Amino acid sequence: MFLEKCFFKGNKFNITQFKNKSYNLTMSNLQTTIEQAWEDRELLSTDITKEAIRDVIEQLDKGKLRVAEPTGDGDWKVNDWVKKAVVLYFPIQEMKTLEVGMFEFHDKIPLKSGYKELGVRVVPHAIARHGAYLAPGVIMMPSYVNIGAYVESGTMVDTWATVGSCGQIGKNVHLSGGVGIGGVLEPLQATPTIIEDNCFIGSRSIVVEGVRVEKEAVLGANVVLTQSTRIIDVTGDEPVTYRGRVPSRSVVIPGSYTKEFPAGNYQVSCALIIGKRKESTDKKTSLNDALREHNVAV
Numbered sequence: 116m117f118l119e120k121c122f123f124k125g126n127k128f129n130i131t132q133f134k135n136k137s138y139n140l141t142m143s144n145l146q147t148t149i150e151q152a153w154e155d156r157e158l159l160s161t162d163i164t165k166e167a168i169r170d171v172i173e174q175l176d177k178g179k180l181r182v183a184e185p186t187g188d189g190d191w192k193v194n195d196w197v198k199k200a201v202v203l204y205f206p207i208q209e210m211k212t213l214e215v216g217m218f219e220f221h222d223k224i225p226l227k228s229g230y231k232e233l234g235v236r237v238v239p240h241a242i243a244r245h246g247a248y249l250a251p252g253v254i255m256m257p258s259y260v261n262i263g264a265y266v267e268s269g270t271m272v273d274t275w276a277t278v279g280s281c282g283q284i285g286k287n288v289h290l291s292g293g294v295g296i297g298g299v300l301e302p303l304q305a306t307p308t309i310i311e312d313n314c315f316i317g318s319r320s321i322v323v324e325g326v327r328v329e330k331e332a333v334l335g336a337n338v339v340l341t342q343s344t345r346i347i348d349v350t351g352d353e354p355v356t357y358r359g360r361v362p363s364r365s366v367v368i369p370g371s372y373t374k375e376f377p378a379g380n381y382q383v384s385c386a387l388i389i390g391k392r393k394e395s396t397d398k399k400t401s402l403n404d405a406l407r408e409h410n411v412a413v
Contacts, residue, residue: 146196153199171200178248182281201263285312297323313398317413329363335411348388364392
């Protein structure tokens, strides 16, 4: 309250009084500070802004804040200001040499650490950046998890899979070898990519641009999903097309459709929903049955 009375006027703070100082911020003022720095990058030189940004990153690292979170009614809420803090973290950080045994890195972001205490299994040469949350029971094969990501318990990030910045991965998900989950930083995307609970993402699949894969869905090998990708349900008498999301329990394989261009007709990639994974309390049995029934390569 003292901070609000002395330094905040409306939604703005006094830059001169804040400069070269350091304060503990309430969550409300934390958000206000981030939003103002996003609009005025000169504020990145103030200690209060740097402290606010680093506070957000610490909370992301511990899972106390998320870039996006389920609302409880089947939808998701994006905390845009938290994503902005991740973007603003880079310009306030200095390049440093990081040494891990015989390996050397040169970067602005520290590596995540303390895996034993976190209850996370990390196989060489898996790497996660500080600011990424890994829940107890996560397994990282040689893979990469970027800053701002949130990976829930029981999930395996398999060999050479990548969880991009601020990607949201649910419980008991399997990201197979070489899977690419897109981030929000380069280029800056409005919505993080979301993979919900109990999904299976087949090898070399790519999910980017904030696409949402709903609970228990199965993507076969080499499925590519962007916001413009047609996701076509071909299980009924007439096709049903989705964009930007895969309905829950869908079984999806790569496909193509014919599109007319000035130079002629060509095949364009799409994703085909060829069936539904049955509801089951035994998710592994449900998954195996779906893969066998629909002959899906993973």
